[in-house]
Amino acid sequence: MRPASPLLTCAAALLLQMPFAHAAAVKTDHVEAELVAESTALRAGAEQTLALRLQPEAGWHVYWRNPGDSGLATSISWTLPDGLSAGALQWPYPHRETLGPIVNYGYAEQVLMPVTLTVAADVQTPEPLLLQAKAKWLVCKDICIPGSADLELQLPLASDAGAAGSDERWRDAFAKARSELPQxxxxxxxxxxxxxxxxxxxxxxxxxxxxxxxxxxxxxxxxxxxxxxxxxxxxxxxxxxxxxxxxxxxxxxxxxxxxxxxxxxxxxxxxxxxxxxxxxxxxGAVKVVPPTADTPPAAALDAPAAEAPPAYLLVLLFALLGGLVLNLMPCVFPVLSIKAMSLVDTRGATRAKQRSHALAYTAGVLLTFVGLAGLLIALRSSGAAIGWGFQLQHPGFVAALAYLFFAMGLSLSGVVEFGTRMMGVGQSLASAEGYRGSFFTGVLAVAVASPCTAPFMGTALGYALSQPAYVALTVFTALGLGLALPFLAIGFVPSLAKALPRPGKWMEHFKQFMAFPLYLTTVWLLWVLGGLTDRNGMTVALLGLTLIAFALWLWNRSGRLPAVLKLAALGAALALLASPLLAKQVAGPAGAIADVAHEPYSEARLAELRAEGRTVFVDFTADWCITCKVNERVALAAADVRQAFAERKVVWLVGDWTREDPLITRTLERFGRNGVPLYLVYHGAAEATVLPQLLTPSIVIDALPPAAP
Missing domain, CATH: 2.60.40 (Immunoglobulin-like)
Structure with a gap:
């Protein structure tokens, strides 16, 4: 056997001593993905930079961390040897990708998303370290295709700092990525x-x-x-x-x-x-740039919030009128009915006593308005963005208010008569004897008036919340004065009370009748709650109302067992206010088809409709699909398309592929697609007509059979 040449032996020895990195690019539909490293080796006790490299095909793009109007951000999960840890993806700034009225943020060219890799100081191994990652992305053109790849990168552990040199293949790409990272x-x-x-x-x-x-x-x-x-x-x-x-x-x-x-x-x-x-x-206070702006103002940061704030006295007048009109709002009427009952009861009282009741009611209204103004000003100062009626944005508060009005209704219906020991239900304060009842009726009136923005209030509130604290307080005081004005007038001008009917047996019937506006208010509050949460949140509130009713049914029953049961029921009802189902807030309907009658897609439902000879429009879509959103806004939301669907009795089936669905995936494959959108029109037993991926109203209408005469 001939000995190896000295040259080959020397070359082999040098190759064995050189640090190396080994990775393989993975080619998927329209994207090439790869893990790359800035250095040729790793060093123990140091941080080094890797990157996820994505190379979309020409005309395609992947997405930034905020994809824009639609899309899906790229993600990566790691499987690393002991002693190694990877940080989050770092995002170079994106570019706008436009399709019709839809704008997305992403990358249409090669992008490196850097990741910091930390190697513990005690890592020691003669073997190359295997770094593994699962990358997921969405690539879009006129269709969108979810993609993923299992990526690997092998890097040796350098014996000294000098052995971990820069990888020349990726030097420029890493430099470009660093220059585009936000500082x-x-x-x-x-x-x-x-x-x-x-x-x-x-x-x-x-x-x-x-x-x-x-x-x-x-x-x-x-x-x-x-x-x-x-x-x-x-x-x-x-x-x-x-x-x-x-x-x-x-x-x-x-x-x-x-x-x-x-x-x-x-x-x-x-x-x-x-x-x-x-x-x-x-x-802070920042003035809006008008659409026709061509000359900049001198001080952007100190500009007033409104273009031309109305005169202070005019705002006070608007606030007074707004508070006055609040008395006519449906959400205030139930509380006013309680106050009307108290006015009837004191009809024979002395003029001084009537004035005192009117002043107590006015004090309750004004102090509550001032307290709310102080709270709003404090929240504004701390940076919170709030508005009038902001408490109706919190599901727990809405549910508690429903409890209150339901309990008040049961009281007026005669289920229970609240005494001085009433705990937690504010109706007892409003209906209590003496001036305390008048005062807390005013408090309660403001609590339920706040969701109602009456005419004239918008300008006054907008002005108040953008002005110094003392100005805001005077505007809110004017609002309160307007709300209290009718009862204040009756207290000081007794002749106005002549319009009130004489006391009699009718009062008990009237009291019971006035429970129904309270029940209707409870229904309205449950409707508000349903908009903030979902039917699970409404179910929790309804369960709480049942517990409230059970506790009030036991209220005047004596004995240890009823006492334990009513406290347990009240405690459980209050505990439900902290339920995670009430804390859950859901977004409003998204997409152009949110308000249109459609059904979820299933093969069984499609077969049933075809057997009946019906026309079926099948829409395979996803929340992250850019083309789907364009088609929804441009074509499917068009009035003539909606009219054609109605006239021709088209059944609209929606296959939502936002989350992985094997059934929809198989259907897409059957039609030669690996992504959405896919639009199909079936007319009875006939084969499906496949529509283009970019729709117009005429394309959709022309694909439908003629309307029956």
């Missing part, structure tokens, strides 16, 4: 935001004051929250001579309430290159 905003930047959700132009107003803003040629803001802005709306901006920037963009259709901070990425495209800054704005 913390400069320390001298001042960032404020204000949500303008009243009026025609509902928009986010964002103001930035600091160095470097004035040199920007172009700007783009990408929020982290997906439900804050209408991503397809044009971002308006003004820049003054001092380098103060003000941005405004229309709010999302799915906007619910203002966040504590507005976070996102501000990309500045300037002559010196692009820079991405991670910003976090806090609440």
């Amino acid at each position: 913390p905003a400069p320390a001298d930047w001042q960032l404020r935001f204000q949500i303008h959700d009243k009026g025609a132009d509902k928009a986010l107003a964002l103001a930035i004051r600091g160095t470097g803003i004035g040199s920007a040629d172009q700007l783009a803001f990408f929020p982290y929250a997906s439900d804050l802005l209408n991503h397809s709306a044009t971002a308006r901006r003004v820049l003054d001579g001092d380098g103060n920037l003000r941005l405004s963009q229309t709010l999302s259709d799915y906007y619910v309430k203002a966040p504590a901070t507005v976070d996102g990425v501000l990309v500045i495209h300037g002559s010196g290159g692009d820079k991405a800054w991670e910003i976090s704005a806090t609440p």
Whole structure:
């Protein structure tokens, strides 16, 4: 056997001593995925940078952490050797991807999403370390396809620092990714935001004051929250001579309430290159940039919240009128009925006593209004975004209010007569004898009046919440005075009370009759609760009402067992207010088809309808599907399409592929598709007509059979 040549032996020895990295790219539908490392080896006790590399095909794109109007963010999960840990994905700033009225944020070219890998100091091994990860993404063009790959990367553990050199293959790609990662905003930047959700132009107003803003040629803001802005709306901006920037963009259709901070990425495209800054704005007074703005104002951060605040005295008049009109609101009427009963009962009282009752009621109203004003001002100062009636946004409060009105109704119906020992149910305070009852009737009137924004109140409240504390307090006081004014007038002008009927046996019947407005108010509150939670939340509240009824049925029964049972029932009803099912708040209906009659897709239901000779429109969709959302807004939401469906008695079946569904996956495969959307039209037993992936109203209507004569 001939000995190996010295040259080959030397080369083999050098190769064995060199650190190496081994990875294989995985090619899937329209995306190439791979794990890559910045260095050729790992070092114990050090942090190093890896990255998930995604390369979409031309014309396709994957998504950023906030996908925009639709889509799905890329994710990764790791399986690592002992002693190694991986951080979260780091996101280079995205680009806008537009299809029709839909705008998404993502990457249409190769992107490296860096990850910090930490190696413990005690890791020792002569063998290469195997790093494994499961990556998932959504890739879209005119259809959207969920993708995933099991990725691996082998890296040796370097014996010393010098052995872990830079991998030349990925040096430029890592440098590009780092340059596009958002950096913390400069320390001298001042960032404020204000949500303008009243009026025609509902928009986010964002103001930035600091160095470097004035040199920007172009700007783009990408929020982290997906439900804050209408991503397809044009971002308006003004820049003054001092380098103060003000941005405004229309709010999302799915906007619910203002966040504590507005976070996102501000990309500045300037002559010196692009820079991405991670910003976090806090609440403040920021003026909206008008759609036709062409000259910037001088001071964005200090601009008033309203274009031209109304005169102070006019606002007070509006507040007084708004409070007066509140007396006519349906949600206030039940409490006013209780007060009307108390006025009838005191009809024979002295004029001084009537005045005192009217003043006690007015004091309850005014002090409660002032207390609410103080709470709103404190919340505003702490950065919370609130509005009038904000307590009706909390399911627990709504359920508790339903308890209260239901208990009051049962009392008026004669189920129970509350005494001085009444615990927790506020009706006893409102119906108590003497001035205390009048005072707490005023308190209760304000509690239930707050959800009702009567005419004239909007301007007054908007003005009050944007002004100094003393101004806000006077406006709220005027509101309270308007609410209390009718009873105050009766107390001081006794002739107005002549319109009240004489006491008699009818009063007991009238009292029982007045329970029904309270029951209707309870129904309304349950309806509000259903909008905040779901039917599980409503079920919890109904169970609580049953426990309340049981406790009140036992209320006047003596003995140890009834006492234990009624306390247990009341305790259980109060405990239900803390149920997680009441804490759960659900979003409103999404998509253009949310308000249209449709059924969930199943093969059995489809076969049944075809056997009946019906026309069936099958819509395979997903919440993250960009094309689906375009089609819903452009075609399926069109009035002529809805009319055609109704006239031709089309049954609409929706196959929701938002979450993995093997049945829908098999159906898609049967039609040669690996993603949504897929639109099918069946007419009786005939084979399906497959519609294009991009719809127009005429395409949908033309695919339907003619309407029956």
